[in-house]
Every structure is written in C-alpha cells, then in structure tokens.
Amino acid sequence: MSTYTEDNRKVTTLRFSEMKQKGEKISMLTSYDFTMASIADQAGLDAVLIGDSASNVMVGNSTTLPMTLDQMIFMGRSVVNGVKRAMVVIDMPFGSCSGNPEKSLEAAIRMMKETGADALKIEGGEEIIEDIRKIVNAGIPVMGHLGLMPQSINKYGSYAIRAKDDKESKKLLSDIRLLEEAGCFSVVLEKIPAKLAEEATKSTTMATIGIGAGPATDGQVLVIHDMLGMNKGFSPKFLRKYADLHTVMTDAIQTYVKDVKSNDFPNEKESY
Secondary structure, X not given: OOOOOOOOOOOOHHHHHHHHHHOOOEEEEEOOOHHHHHHHHHOOOOEEEEOOOHHHHOOOOOOOOOOOHHHHHHHHHHXXXXXXXXXXXXXXXXXXXXXXHHHHHHHHHHHHHHHOOOEEEEEOOHHHHHHHHHHHHOOOOEEEEEEOOHHHHHHHOOXXXXXXXXHHHHHHHHHHHHHHHHOOOEEEEEOOOHXXXXXXXXXXXOEEXXXXXXXXOOEEEEOHXXXXXXXXXXXXOOOOOOOOHHHHHHHHHHHHHHHHHOOOOOOHHHOO
C-alpha cells in the first residue's frame, strides 16, 4: 500500500466527511481502465473518477456528450476490478439524468449494479434536483458537479471560467445548498473563481473537490492523462503536469520500431 497515506481503510462517503472535518485534503484522478486504476489505487489515491472525459482522451471526441450509458458501464466495471482502497465514482453520461426522476433512477440503478462503483457523479443543480433527490433516496451516493459543466458546453459556447458575475455566483451557492439538502455527500466545483470556491466550501458540509477552482476546496481532481503529460496540446492554467509520458512513450515506441527493423528484437534470450 502507498506511503502517502496513514489510513488504509476503504474510502467511503463517511471517510470523505471525516477528511473534510479534519482538514485532510482529498486526492482524486480520473481513470478508465483496469491497469491505470490499479496503479492509481496502489499509489494511495483517495478517489478514482470514471469520467465521461473518456470521450475526449480515450475516444477522441471534442465533447463529452457522445458517451453512452453502456460505454460508461463497460469502463466502470474495468476500473472497479482494479481498485481496492480508493472510492470509485462514475459519471452519469449526458442525457441519463435530465429532468425525469423515474428514468434517471433507472439509469442510476443500472450503473451501480453493473459496475460495482461506490457513487455516481451528476452535473447540475436546481434543474435536476428532483432526479438527484430520488437517486439519493434509493440509497445511491451522489457527488454533484457545479461551475463549468462539460455536458452543457453547447449552452455555454466555450470552456471559459464560470460564475464570475454576481448572478451566476449566487446561483452556484444556491445550488450548493440544494445539493446538500438533497443528500449529496460531495460536489465537484469546476473552473470557478478561487474566492467563490472558498466561500462555497465553507458554506457546506459536503466535501468540495476542485478542478480549476483554487486551493481552498476540500480536494482536487485532474484528468490522469493530462497530469501525466500524455496530451501535448492541452495546457490550461489549472493543470500541473507531473510527468512527460508523451515523450517517454514516444521514445520507447521509436526504439521498439528501430529494434524490430534491425532484427535486434527479439534476441536469443528472448526466444524459446
């Protein structure tokens, strides 16, 4: 187990609450497959998010909207199989939670039963609060998502910072309260002013997880391909790259190609 945590208990919704109360920051990254999830879990990560960002980094789409329930469930099962300690949270994809509580609950139950995930993440506030309330009341933990919501990108028209004006910031704080009242255990705050994220964090008992929301949130999340430097063309202000795997992988593959072409691989020791 990792040297980066002194608590090797399975991370649950209760553990999230304990970490917020103690001021212990929560670490979260995305993952979409068994191998990457296993490595992240063994490294001591607190939570793994099976994000619909797979649409971008795994499939090559320009938005998250094309991801289907079946695709998310396939990835979810793969990730759950690789995780022992971290909490596993899975995104409800676009259209699966959109103002019809009965259908939203049906999709939520299917995701939980078929993936084995610990919780769902759902984008939106007041507009889908009845859906969230119904899902939580069915015994399913929900992590909210406010601020920049990628599933609403066609409405926004850009990935610019959200809640800069008074009207939108007040709505975000109102949605925070609604999510808490509905029973959410946590909320992601994406690409909002740091001061607003700090105010939101202080205003709620839910654990707040920031991405481009400053240091005052209870935890942080990044897309694992981004923080490992696998994507050369994506460098937003909030992203810190902890490795340059793009270069490492390119060099390794080029060396492999060279060795195959020159008949250096496989050698005698690598043959039966």
